Amino acid sequence: MGTENHLQLNVIFLPYLTPGHMNPMVDTARLFAKHGANVTIITTQTNALTIQKAIDSDFNSGYSIKTYVIQFPSLQLGLPDGVENIKDCTTPQMLEKIFHGIMMLQPQIESVFQELQPDCIVSDMFYPWTVESAAKLRIPRLYYYSASSFSSCVYHFIQKHKPHKGLESDSHKVQIPGLLDKIEIAPTEMDEFQRKENDMTILMNVVYASERRSYGTLCNSFYELEGGYEELYKNTIGIKSWSVGPVSAWINKTDEEKANRGNKVDLKEEPYWLNWLNSKQSDSVLYVSFGSLTRLSYAQIVEIAHGLENSGHNFIWVVRRKGEGDGEGEEECFLQDFEARMKESDKGCIIWNWAPQLLILDHPATGGIVTHCGWNSILESVSSGLPMITWPLFAEQFYNEKFLVQVLKIGVSVGAKVNKFWSTVGEDGIVGREELVKAVKTLMGSEESREMRKRAKKLGDAAKRTIEEGGTSYNNLMQLMDELKSLKMSRN
CATH class of the missing domain: 3.40.50.2000 (Glycogen Phosphorylase B;)
Known part of the structure; x- marks a missing residue:
């Protein structure tokens, strides 16, 4: 039993405060717990309430999983009480305040890292500074990407080649270099920060730099869906990558679980x-x-x-x-x-x-x-x-x-x-x-x-099939957890 405990992975998950990023990461955290890891999800009070039922249910089933609640600076920012998620914004001004509030959480999160001394940090891409936190603790940081390997490749090739530069018209289509398929795009369809330099461009450059310095990427996708682009991604970015999706199908099997995901419905x-x-x-x-x-x-x-x-x-x-x-x-x-x-x-x-x-x-x-x-x-x-x-x-x-x-x-x-x-x-x-x-x-x-x-x-x-025992995503998760255990042992 001693060795078992000694080998138990302590993993911190740090989701970004918006449903599209939070839901898949919480599902992934629950997967880690169901496969023996000791999991802590760091989030704020209001966001914790939306996931608490699922976390409590896992905990009561004997899995080692909990939320660690930190304070969101609503008062300081002049935000209504309980507005702690991007989905709750009703104006662009509010959105700006929430973005700012999320950035202000860094010192609190850093001190949780110090207190809990995890073996690995799984961080949403929008916390690029966690790559430094992990380096200080001498542990791996996994970059959590809640979108497709395909879109990640598109982003990188547009950033690298800027195929839209010098086009006479914004609606004129241009081919994206480097992809496995012939994909054409008009500048008006590109993400705004790629079309023209803005504050987001600066942030994204920091995000991409942190990605390349991460131990690897954890991706909510599966090999049978976009295996070619998963390989292209690994070769392009030059880091390891594990796709362990679709996590929602893996974790939400009963009607009740499906009904409670992200909110609650009484069936x-x-x-x-x-x-x-x-x-x-x-x-x-x-x-x-x-x-x-x-x-x-x-x-x-x-x-x-x-x-x-x-x-x-x-x-x-x-x-x-x-x-x-x-x-x-x-x-x-x-x-x-x-x-x-x-x-x-x-x-x-x-x-x-x-x-x-x-x-x-x-x-x-x-x-x-x-x-x-x-x-x-x-x-x-x-x-x-x-x-x-x-x-x-x-x-x-x-x-x-x-x-x-x-x-x-x-x-x-x-x-x-x-x-x-x-x-x-x-x-x-x-x-x-x-x-x-x-x-x-x-x-x-x-x-x-x-x-x-x-x-x-x-x-x-x-x-x-991919999430069943022996399936690709299943094997990826097992392989990743084994690798993290080996790293833990080599540090001890």
Whole structure:
């Protein structure tokens, strides 16, 4: 028993405070604990509350896992109490304050590292300074990348070759050098910090420098999905990399676990959306969700509503309510009228603010998804074997779209062209209802979609196999944990 304990890995996980980064990292932390590591997740009070049920459940099942809560400086920054996550921002000013608040956490986090003396730090990419912390403790720092190896390669080759420099027009497409597939992109589709130098460019250069100095990268992906790009990534960056995904499928197996991920749904009394889904035929419903950070303009919401209605297909649409003073009046009235009309026709179902996405994607009636191309949503859809309508909005989402549509061939594009964070997209960036109708009809009822469905289903089966004993992601996790144990022994 002594040796066992001596060999138990103490691992600290440090997630970034936004759902797209936090959810996969918490799932990964839980995986480590389920395979014998002693895990500590450092986060703030409000963020801890969203994951506590899952952590307590693991702890009560005998796994060594806990959260370590640090103080978020809301008061100091003039932020409302409890606003500690990027998803809770309602204005760009608020966003800036949260970014600043996250940076202010460094001294507190450093002292937790000193106190707990871990054997390894798994750090979100947006804490580049943890590479120094790990060096001081003489332990490995793993760079946690919550997106695809493909998008990572795209970022690096655009940074390196700057193929868009000197183009006469921003809408002119250019090929990205270095990739395994011929991928063309217009500057308007590139991440804003790559298009033109700004504060984010400086931060990202620091992030990339820390990546190359890390012991390795931990990635929520799987070999059967993008093995070629995983190899390209390793060779390009020159560090080790382990893909251990899809972590959401690995960790959330029961309906209750799926319902509690990121929030909580009581399944004892059947929710109205579940009754509605149960009444629909297999593969007949389109699930529409733009993730937790998207803010769509009123004009765009109107186009989506009419597009969904005009397509004639059943749909479930997750709509975020506007906050106080967020111009909610007109939009709220429009959406309430729309919701009443859909109830009457029984064609559509609206879920306000948050939906248990894993449960809905796995429901037999769900036949496809309209997605903003966030990597978590993509992996969750792939795990459920579903084809996608791609509607990227910002960050690496346009790169993910190219991967889905051109490489995997399981996506239909609506033709979004402007990479912009939040609802700052001008009228020129709005996708019209006709484009949505066309994409829905292609995905839900065309000859083309039959082949797409076959490919999506094949990837869904591969996603299930890769996390089973002997599967690629399973073996990667075991190999990584063994390697970390050897490093621990060599230090002792």
